[in-house]
Amino acid sequence: MEAIDIQPWLFRVEPLEGESLSHFLGRFRRANKLTPNGLGKMAGLGGAIARWEKFRFNPPASGQQLEALAVVVAVAGDRLQGMLPPPGVGMKLEPIRLGGACYAQSPCHRIEWQLKRMQGWDRHQLRLLSECPNCGARFKVPALWVDGWCQRCFLGFGEMVKYQKYL
Known part of the structure; x- marks a missing residue:
């Protein structure tokens, strides 16, 4: 019997605009x-x-x-x-940051949120969140964001916009 080299097939996933x-x-x-x-x-x-x-x-x-x-x-x-930080630009590894208003429009983590120079998101004139405003849990790395909500209290990321402060 001859062994057959079976190549795995993969589902395609399209990147979202600005996604990390x-x-x-x-x-x-x-x-x-x-x-x-x-x-x-x-x-x-x-x-x-x-x-x-x-x-x-x-x-x-x-x-x-x-x-x-x-x-x-x-x-x-x-x-x-383009999903990586620009060369020579400082980046925060922790805490993971989130812009609730932006997430509500496009459910993905944006690489710009992790840049050291970013305290808020100019597009919505709101400060970025570094923890859930409801329970205080830190956000997990974006690769683990399955359902788009806090892993502890289940508050949706898009709903967190009402807790964000203006710049």
């Missing part, structure tokens, strides 16, 4: 029932996926790594590059 790489990777993995290590093995990236989901970009993702990921997720490498 962490959030996109989590959505892609869930749609395809993959772990961070499983996706890393498929792309030949080892543990890089798990690091990137936690905004750990030291060392930074190389063009070669992004192209390898692009082949697996069927998204152009330059589009993946």
